[in-house]
Amino acid sequence: MTSAEQKELDQFMQGLKKRNPHETEFQQAVYEVATSVMPWYLQHDEYRKAQILERVTEPDRIITFRVTWQTDEEEIRANRAWRVQFNHALGPYKGGLRFHPSVTQSVLKFLGFEQIFKNSLTGLPMGGAKGGSNFNPKGKSQNEIMRFCQSMMIELHRHIGEDIDVPAGDIGVGAREVSYLFGQYMRLENRWSGVLTGKGLSFGGSAVRKEATGWGCVYFCDDMLKHHGDSLEGKRVAVSGSGNVALYAAQKLIQIGAKVVTLSDSNGFIYIKDGLTEERWEAIRALKEDHRGRLSEFKSIDAEFHGGERPWNVPCDVAMPCATQNELGEPGAKALVKNGVMAVCEGANMPTTIDAIKIFRENHVLHAPGKASNAGGVAVSGLEQSQNAMRISWPAEEVDQRLQHIMKNIHQRCIDEGTIGINRVDYIDGSNIGGFKKVAEAMLAYGAV
Ligand code: NDP
Numbered sequence: 001m002t003s004a005e006q007k008e009l010d011q012f013m014q015g016l017k018k019r020n021p022h023e024t025e026f027q028q029a030v031y032e033v034a035t036s037v038m039p040w041y042l043q044h045d046e047y048r049k050a051q052i053l054e055r056v057t058e059p060d061r062i063i064t065f066r067v068t069w070q071t072d073e074e075e076i077r078a079n080r081a082w083r084v085q086f087n088h089a090l091g092p093y094k095g096g097l098r099f100h101p102s103v104t105q106s107v108l109k110f111l112g113f114e115q116i117f118k119n120s121l122t123g124l125p126m127g128g129a130k131g132g133s134n135f136n137p138k139g140k141s142q143n144e145i146m147r148f149c150q151s152m153m154i155e156l157h158r159h160i161g162e163d164i165d166v167p168a169g170d171i172g173v174g175a176r177e178v179s180y181l182f183g184q185y186m187r188l189e190n191r192w193s194g195v196l197t198g199k200g201l202s203f204g205g206s207a208v209r210k211e212a213t214g215w216g217c218v219y220f221c222d223d224m225l226k227h228h229g230d231s232l233e234g235k236r237v238a239v240s241g242s243g244n245v246a247l248y249a250a251q252k253l254i255q256i257g258a259k260v261v262t263l264s265d266s267n268g269f270i271y272i273k274d275g276l277t278e279e280r281w282e283a284i285r286a287l288k289e290d291h292r293g294r295l296s297e298f299k300s301i302d303a304e305f306h307g308g309e310r311p312w313n314v315p316c317d318v319a320m321p322c323a324t325q326n327e328l329g330e331p332g333a334k335a336l337v338k339n340g341v342m343a344v345c346e347g348a349n350m351p352t353t354i355d356a357i358k359i360f361r362e363n364h365v366l367h368a369p370g371k372a373s374n375a376g377g378v379a380v381s382g383l384e385q386s387q388n389a390m391r392i393s394w395p396a397e398e399v400d401q402r403l404q405h406i407m408k409n410i411h412q413r414c415i416d417e418g419t420i421g422i423n424r425v426d427y428i429d430g431s432n433i434g435g436f437k438k439v440a441e442a443m444l445a446y447g448a449v
């Protein structure tokens with residue numbers, strides 16, 4: 001970056017921080033995108049005159065509301081919930097809902113912002129949004145979860161619709177929560193429409209949606225390694241998380257012959273020196289999905305549990321962070337580099353801190369950012385919307401084919417926009433520029449809206 005570009009970036013960030021004080025996650029996500037696109041932006045005066053960067057970093061609207069619900073003991077609880085409708089230049093708002101005590105407006109703004117460019121990269125007509133609540137689903141009964149979802153939908157239903165805004169799952173929101181939300185939406189609106197994705201297969205859900213984020217991440221990672229003369233086969237992969245994304249990333253890694261050496265949750269990680277077998281994977285899936293258990297409960301002679309630690313000190317060829325934002329910082333990045341990591345492929349959204357990104361760049365580690373490598377989930381959500389609109393459902397093989405095709409296209413887009421020198425690709429720049437250009441073009445065409 002030239003000193004003139006750096007000056008513009010600093011000035012822009014100064015303004016953004018002033019407008020969004022204390023929203024550190026949002027500032028971090030914007031900084032990452034603005035750093036990549038600034039050189040291109042400054043060369044295109046028409047976009048600059050139209051203030052595209054300033055406008056695309058200001059959400060279209062944020063809806064904030066209280067969700068009141070009753071515990072099983074009939075005590076009243078109140079949580080805060082949001083829907084950040086960030087940008088619908090490319091299509092109806094689209095993005096997940098997160099239930100986690102760490103949810104704040106800043107977290108949802110960063111997620112909604114990332115979603116704009118991720119959705120743009122899929123090539124499907126979807127705008128960017130995110131929502132959720134600081135509600136903590138851990139330790140709640142099934143009935144409490146249901147009451148919370150129903151109460152949340154009493155407000156949310158006014159703001160969503162199949163051509164307006166289509167929520168889905170994210171941390172703490174899976175098929176069970178989407179079903180409760182969808183049931184309540186139908187009751188309130190008295191109509192069936194594809195207003196949420198990630199639905200059950202018997203009521204409009206798409207085949208492969210559950211698997212899509214994890215599988216897509218592995219497809220992307222394999223393409224990235226193949227483009228650089230290698231592949232995932234035989235590689236040791238440290239996966240973090242043990243939720244929807246991590247489980248199905250691990251499943252696909254095993255299927256294509258990689259060794260999954262770790263999985264984690266917020267209490268620690270398990271180390272499986274020789275790699276997870278399909279049988280062990282199924283035991284962990286059942287523990288997490290069917291019994292909502294903890295990894296520390298997983299007992300196996302070939303797995304060690306390390307409490308209170310993250311998996312990044314384990315020697316591996318590939319790191320796949322699939323848990324949450326900023327879970328891979330400077331110490332983790334240094335340990336990975338020291339152990340010879342070749343690639344980092346993000347299943348989570350913004351799992352890598354700015355300092356860690358710098359370390360990977362300096363050490364020429366291939367680094368796929370979530371907005372490219374985890375786009376498979378929202379892509380199959382987009383396919384679920386199409387199937388609902390057509391009142392048909394495609395078989396799993398067809399959805400999987402389409403998913404693979406979309407991930408290949410995203411990879412190609414990163415190559416087109418991010419190749420530096422001979423055969424070296426900066427996937428962060430490539431995905432940011434690739435995602436941004438299309439949104440900017442649409443916004444310019446709409447005029448001053
Ligand atoms: P789940 O709720 O299914 O699983 C989340 C996993 O991450 C759990 O193992 C959880 O551990 C761990 N985790 C969550 N928060 C923290 C934290 N603060 N510290 C340590 N560990 C944590 O969520 P998903 O798998 O759906 O989502 C994981 C990531 O992938 C998120 O960043 C999400 O935004 C992103 N993503 C999800 C998509 C989807 O389709 N679901 C699509 C694209 C991206 P514990 O149980 O202990 O909390």
Ligand code: 2IT
Pocket residue numbers: 094095096097118166167168169170197349374375377378379381
């Ligand atoms: O971060 C994400 O892309 C998701 N949580 C999935 C969003 C969606 O609408 O399927």
